[in-house]
Amino acid sequence: MAxxxxxxxxxxxxxxxLAAIERGEYAPGHQLPSQNVIKARYGVAAQxxxxxxxxxxxxxVTEGRHGAGTFVREHRPxxxxxxxxxxxRDDRGYYFxxxxxxxxxxxxxxxxxxRAPQQVAQRLSVPSGSSVVVRHRVLGTAGExxxxxxxxxxxxxxxxxxxxxxxxxASTGSGGIYDRIEEWAGGPLSWPTPRYxxxxxxxxxxxxxxxxxxxxxxTRYRVAVLxxxxxxxxxxxxxxxxxxEFEAGDVVRDESAAWPTAPLRP
Numbered sequence: 001m002a003x004x005x006x007x008x009x010x011x012x013x014x015x016x017x018l019a020a021i022e023r024g025e026y027a028p029g030h031q032l033p034s035q036n037v038i039k040a041r042y043g044v045a046a047q048x049x050x051x052x053x054x055x056x057x058x059x060x061v062t063e064g065r066h067g068a069g070t071f072v073r074e075h076r077p078x079x080x081x082x083x084x085x086x087x088x089r090d091d092r093g094y095y096f097x098x099x100x101x102x103x104x105x106x107x108x109x110x111x112x113x114x115r116a117p118q119q120v121a122q123r124l125s126v127p128s129g130s131s132v133v134v135r136h137r138v139l140g141t142a143g144e145x146x147x148x149x150x151x152x153x154x155x156x157x158x159x160x161x162x163x164x165x166x167x168x169x170a171s172t173g174s175g176g177i178y179d180r181i182e183e184w185a186g187g188p189l190s191w192p193t194p195r196y197x198x199x200x201x202x203x204x205x206x207x208x209x210x211x212x213x214x215x216x217x218x219t220r221y222r223v224a225v226l227x228x229x230x231x232x233x234x235x236x237x238x239x240x241x242x243x244x245e246f247e248a249g250d251v252v253r254d255e256s257a258a259w260p261t262a263p264l265r266p
Contacts, residue, residue: 009044010051017052018061021072028074032062035070058214073242079149081239082247087191093175096191096222100139106148107208109137111170113158120155123223123234131158133168135177138208148209149243151217155234177233178224187227194222198241209240216241 017038020026033041035049042049053070056062063073081099088095095101112134121128133156140149154177161168164184167177182189197219206213217238224233253259 009042009048010055013038013042013044013049013052014055017056021061026072028072030072031068032070032072054214057211058216063210079239079244080247081244083196083249085193094178100149102141103139103149104142106138106140106142109135109170111135111168113161113168116155116157120234123221124155124157124231126157126159131161132156133158133161135167150237150239151205151208152235152237155236156232160232181224181226181232185226189224189226189232191222191224194220196220196246199238201238201240205238209238211240211242218244218246 017026017032026032032053035046035053038049038052039046053062053064056070057064061073062070064070079099081097084097084099086096088098088101090101114132114134116124116126116128116130116132118128120132121130124130124132126132133154135154135156137152138148138150139152141147156167156177160181164180166172166180172180178189198216199219201209201211201213201215201217203213205211205217206215209215209217218241219239220235220237222235222237223231224235225231
């Protein structure tokens with residue numbers, strides 16, 4: 001086949017593979033041809049094939065398996081997460097939302113010290129580039145056949161770590177950082193309304209969640225605030241958009257939209 005110089009080569013390859021999957025040529029769980037095979041078949045550059053496979057990953061159609069290749073994703077039931085602005089408590093401490101209450105820690109959490117990027121610094125009310133403690137963990141269903149479900153990263157300002165060093169330690173004891181902060185502050189934390197967005201998965205996120213880099217991740221930004229109003233933690237939680245949905249409750253008619261509605265002016 002002659003080399004395809006079209007700028008839409010990657011999209012065309014992805015569409016051809018998707019059509020083959022929909023025809024049943026590649027069933028769920030089956031491996032797609034290698035990138036070298038696709039490269040030779042279409043007469044394109046390796047980067048073009050990588051871009052085509054990335055498009056399929058981003059659509060949630062395929063998944064990469066380290067050292068094995070690319071496979072058609074098997075159907076997994078979508079996890080629905082109600083947007084629940086309540087905080088709960090069980091024998092492990094505080095938790096937010098019942099849909100993921102049963103999640104366990106997967107792998108070993110990391111605790112590092114870094115510099116606050118602008119978005120983090122703004123939410124923590126500290127100068128950009130300030131020292132922050134970064135606590136990073138992956139949660140999901142553990143054990144054989146376990147599935148990582150979410151990544152939670154906490155950013156704590158450096159001034160808090162100076163006054164309460166335990167927040168920068170690997171083990172923070174029963175109840176975690178929230179219990180330690182409330183004990184130190186002598187009062188309850190509060191959590192103003194979280195904000196939601198979406199970010200592309202980094203290479204590290206992709207490895208942790210078993211998705212391709214660039215896959216959209218549903219993202220929640222939640223800030224913990226001391227009784228005196230100072231923010232002490234930014235929690236950024238990310239879920240794979242292909243496996244999770246947010247549920248916000250029924251749509252309610254405002255008084256201005258009460259039925260019967262008034263005729264609109266032409």
